[in-house]
Amino acid sequence: MASSLYSNSQHVSFESVLTMEDPGMISMFRALIASGLEGFLGCPVVIFESELVEFFNNGSVQDGLVVSTVNGVSIEISEQLLAETFELPVDGLSELSEMPKDKIFDARSIVSLSGEPVSLSGGKNQMKIEFRLLCDIMAKAIFVKAGSFNAITVEKFSLITAIVCGVRMNWAKILFNILKKMVTPGSKQAKGFAVQISLLLESFHNLELGESSEFPSSKILTDKTIQRYITIIDKSVVVAQEAIPILSVPVSPAVVPMVEDQQAEFRNEQPAVEVPAEETRCSSADDVDFIIQQCRYNSFSIIINAAVSSLPSVSPDISAALADFQAILSEQINESHSGISSRLHKIEQGFRDSLHEQAAVVKKLFQEACQEGRSIDDVQTMRFNEFRKNILAQNASIFFGLADVRKEVQEVNAKVDIMASRVNDVQKDVEATKEALSHQLFEFQSQAQENHNILHAHLSELVAYIHRGSADKKGESGSRGLQQPSNVQIEGSAVRPTFAQRVEIAQRHIVQTVLDADSNRELLERQAAAERDRERRRREARMLKRRRRD
Template structure:
């Protein structure tokens, strides 16, 4: 059971303690606050029993950090997290062996009930009542030591000296060292810090802590529990004194002769006896001084104390419930904040993706504009080329027409000349060629054939150029269609 982890624990209600009528107790609580331990000893008194059992069963220390598994979730507690959670001082002595000897010497007189220096191997009843309570706090809530809580040890008194004499302590280092000893495998350190570990586990949003339970009010140092502590210690002190006196009386045995010698023999008269009896009756009536009045007064005082303690207990329970509600609200708030953070992260990712898509769309739009500009430029270039081709074709057509007309006229003239000269001419040279001097002059038929070949070649070249232009235009249109289809697919993606 997790309750065994705080069976000997103590927690401090500083507000209640500082409101006491006992200046010594108030001074002791103020010294605890001044030492920097209020955040550790007076934190909200709530425990998560299931989580505590998981924590101690699975805890270990690696590289100076406490690791454990709670509800299947890994938690790690560093000294920095420990110090920040409880606002602990991080400057000063880290080990008790460095405690100044003169401070210990002074503290032995300050806490002493008799004014003389107390014996460090004795019992805590040598000390004034507030320091007896401080000794309990040191033993149960700070050093977490098992054994006799009435005995004074050097370690406990060194911790008390730090509080009483205001010695600066690195409480973060010391208390975290106690926590590491608690979870170490071979350490004999008692388990404790139930409230503090519960609050540390509550800082991990992913850890399922289970049902929270209030820390037992009897283990919280409030006005009521401090008064009970004082009453018990007063009674124990009286019993010790009485026991010692009885022991001393028993050790001194006296004989009947000694008793007779010790009691003087007196001559008694009847008159004196009656007078003394009357006086005794009167004294008895007066004592009966008093006793009834005292009993009534004590009863009223007890009733007032009970009513006051009940009121204080009710207020303490209300504060505890408020602390529980506060912790639960903080847990709910952390859960909501974690969900909101995940939602915001998701929205940020979506926004990034949308921005990226917009950027891609803008790039594609700019590319489309470039493509359109290129297409328009290409179209304009093709239009110019087509216009030039048409102009060239028209010019070629005009040239061919002129050449054909000239050829037809030439043919007609040639035929007419042949008819006129056929009767007067003698034998002619072969019709294939005519030789003029040393050069070979093409005949009429050869010139006609050459002209025809030029015309045909011109027409063929024009047809080839037209076909090439049409093919280039078709390729350009196909390229534009492919780019348009690609852009549509990217927009859909």
């Protein structure tokens, strides 16, 4: 079944086709070269059938790359690898829908056979012969289409426009997107690029490939195949033009029914729209050159449309030419019938093989599902055991953690007890300091009271002395009063201070007494402050010693 991967492919030998003497064909192939597709369409021909089948069976798209496994080796194909291998352009339009409308309009006139713009819903017979060939090349080699190649579609004409009008296309991205569709499950894209993928597989040095297969020569365009194509088309047109004015010709009964049968088959093989390659496996393009096949179709259409029920007698030369043409046509029809029969047999055999393969695949999938179910049970059991082990380990770690927490709590409690004892010691020190301060304050109050009593006594004596002085003064003014004691008299014999002087002396004595009392109080306060400072330092020293011991 590997031949189906290149049954609808087309290859071009540019060295051969450029030696032709047809200017139109040479111009068309030079436009293909200028587009950047020469490396892709004319690359060396090599086919590895078994590796291609394995590549597509294991192929998928991952992270924007085409990945597969061939002979146990992982293969990754990127857009960059595709562009570098076949020297494809990487700039320009990446979608055919982006094709400018003015370019399409110009191309409709350029490719027209009659000079009038071709209809995008018509057939290829509107175009010049070189552009008919270009249409088939692009449809088969680029988009890997199959089925009817006689109808013009917008997609086909956009491809022709890109080549004819020289529109820059990002062929690397376009071809890589088609390759990704080929390996995408469920995609309707036909599988192809057999020669190109084989060359890409050869670039992987760690991949061992088997023997290569021979690529069918009928699928390679050379100057000979194109000349044959042109000759048959021209001969078919000439014969048809000569047959149109003829009124009656004796027709062999062995040929006419075959032409009618071929007409019915040809109509059945001409769908209105293109279908994927998987749905048109009965085409005979695998066994003969696709150019000859197109020639047959065009010849059949011309002859069938030119046939009439009654024809006049013709000259012997024309009758002989027509007989030769009918003989060639009969031979081609017989070859087509044999090819179709062989193809049907291959399809039937392939269908049986596919059924057997599907049955084997279903059986294998069922066995794998059962095995996977058992594996899942084993995995779940192992996971449960691991989960149980993890839970037990976590519980053990939690218990160890609780023990550590208990130990830390006990240490904290011990520290709290130590702090409580220290607080008690501090409280005792404070009580002792308070008691000492109370005692000192009491002593200060006692001393102050004593000083107050002394001051009061001095003041009393001073007042008494003042009163005695005033009484003596009064006695001197009269009868001099009572005699003072002897000591007073002796004392009075000296210079006696006046009353004002005595008052001043008394005031100085009072002030001195008050100052002495204040100085004594300040001294006591300084002593008390010094005692408090010494007590505070002693407490701090004791606390520092305790901290160092702890």
